[in-house]
Amino acid sequence: MDKKVLKLYQLHDGYCYNSDSLFLYDFAKTFIKKSFCVLEVGSGSGVVGLLCARDFDIHLVMIEIDPYMAFLSKINAASAHIQTEIIHKNFLDFHSTSKFDMIISNPPFYRSGTIGAKNERIKVARNEEFLPFRNFCIKVKKLLNPKGSFVFCYDAKEVHRVFYTLKNEGLNPEVARFVYPRMDKQASVLLCQARINTKSSLKILPPLLTHNSSAQLDNTDEVKRIYKNANTHSIKVCSKDICLEDGGNT
Numbered sequence: 599m600d601k602k603v604l605k606l607y608q609l610h611d612g613y614c615y616n617s618d619s620l621f622l623y624d625f626a627k628t629f630i631k632k633s634f635c636v637l638e639v640g641s642g643s644g645v646v647g648l649l650c651a652r653d654f655d656i657h658l659v660m661i662e663i664d665p666y667m668a669f670l671s672k673i674n675a676a677s678a679h680i681q682t683e684i685i686h687k688n689f690l691d692f693h694s695t696s697k698f699d700m701i702i703s704n705p706p707f708y709r710s711g712t713i714g715a716k717n718e719r720i721k722v723a724r725n726e727e728f729l730p731f732r733n734f735c736i737k738v739k740k741l742l743n744p745k746g747s748f749v750f751c752y753d754a755k756e757v758h759r760v761f762y763t764l765k766n767e768g769l770n771p772e773v774a775r776f777v778y779p780r781m782d783k784q785a786s787v788l789l790c791q792a793r794i795n796t797k798s799s800l801k802i803l804p805p806l807l808t809h810n811s812s813a814q815l816d817n818t819d820e821v822k823r824i825y826k827n828a829n830t831h832s833i834k835v836c837s838k839d840i841c842l843e844d845g846g847n848t
Contacts, residue, residue, distance in 0.1 A: 648671075
């Protein structure tokens, strides 16, 4: 039976979720257990966290720096009848007395100057300077349960730096999978699961190929399965049409 469609309001003039988010959701499912306390960092429209909460009995907290995106996360959660806590804040300024069983994120991972954007909202969502990976890891370690998982995606070209930083900050990468546009192309995205100071060797899963050919709609069977299981429907809105009655402190 198909899972219930997840309707997601997104900003027409902001960062919109893409296949990376859906691949991350599919990858994360392996590590989620019932009653987990899950924190999604940089929730955007809430796609990854809400998909996990729809499919699993978890306690979900989402944090988002953009007030409009945080507002949409709240609207999307309510529309899906999912109980969650949404926090409008810079993750690096976030403090919690509770620890999380999983921290999941599709963070901004393009190096400064690599991807230019006139839209400041998109720039913040995509450029690593707004959430440096080392600072990100340090904060994650403070908030993660001793046996918890840090699950994220990142630019595959930065994998050397990602693994080095994880190890340096006491997070051991345990499982990795690379996403390739096609068999004859270089990897584009790294999917990774890490835990605090474990001794496990790195397990590299078979590649995730997104397309059989250069045709845009010629997706592989695995990608078709992921899209079908995610079952999302995007609805675009403009930030100028949103009234933040509570100033975005949702």
